[in-house]
Amino acid sequence: MTDGAGEDHRQFSLGLLRGAGGALIFGIPMLMTMELWFIGFYMPRERLFLLLLVNIPLLVVLARRIGFENTFSWRQAMRDAMIAYALAIVTSGLVLVLFGVLTLDMPVREWVGKIALQSVPASIGAMLGRSQLGQPDEEEEDEEKGGQLNTGYAGELFMMAIGALFLCLNVAPTEEIILISFKMSAWHALAAIAASLIIMHGFVYAVSFRGTHQLNEHTPRWHALIRFTFPGYIVACLISLYVLWTFGRLDDTAWTQVMMSMVVLNAPGALGAASARLIL
């Protein structure tokens, strides 16, 4: 074995460990949420299956963007996405066994359901773990990837969707989401929509976080509001609806109630969408 190959192996196993770390950090709030254990075994299997399928292209695009390795081709991105997914499955399974949520006398259906549902947010966590826990100097200085990176408009919306999905998955399974929507009046909901939009815009453009977005000097500020913040809110709305439907929160529910739940879930969803634009 040459030195170069040895170095590659070290880098790769370091990436695996960071991925598992990310899956743990980002996954643990959900692994310790009781509703997610229950939903894991009673939710309709076709919705669970769809969620697992939807997760794959999300991971591939994320891998292409931040990657376990220096990912350049779609083939490599596919491989990294699968590694992240596998890491998430193993990590989720181990943690659930550790907490005594999964025991040997449970049927296979329950094991699979619980682990499968948890692996979706954990796999996004595994991807983020690689990018956020890694040291920037080793990956960004010595490669050509530095310099300019252009993100297409669709890509920007896609990143927002991933951010919204991650935060929605965190909170949507809890009963609090529908309970809050019952406690809120329509006036509260209107205020929540306005607050979400203001927070989204402020997060990305006004508050100077690392990774903040800027406009050219002679572009009016409202341009970004229309081109990015409003579409971002709509993307978060769609993701909220999808997640609520997946967890069976929309079945036999009146339209007004659907919208109220969506607005409630969008408070964290919009936050997730905005922070994804900063982080990714």
Add this chain to the structure above:
Amino acid sequence: MTTTNRNRDPKRHIEAEKPHWIEWATGFVSVLLVLALAGWIGREALIKSADTPELSVRVGETIRKGEHYVVRIELQNRAPATAAAVRVAGTLTSAEGFEEISETTFDYAPAESVTKGGLLFRADPSAGRLDIRPTGYSEP
């Protein structure tokens, strides 16, 4: 389009100066959708105000499952006010006059929505008289 400059610290993203028309189109459609959403909820805020739920139970089919007869029920709430912890009681009176009472609690009966559940009986409900009604709720 957004350009990210990774060499600079802190990392900055700069939005394109001359965006593609599709960015504007998406933007305006989104504004319309948000306004529609706000409009719908605003209309609710202005015209619909009820603080008492209107609950009723629709009795569905009866199925024999193991040693029980399951009577499927649908709890309907027609008012724009949500009820929590709705109790539904069913009394089955047989031809000989014996009474069998079954109860269930629905966590929520959301405004203008239908929630499904079931009541279990030992005797065959089709052989007697069945009376099912909501008996109480709490405000969420």
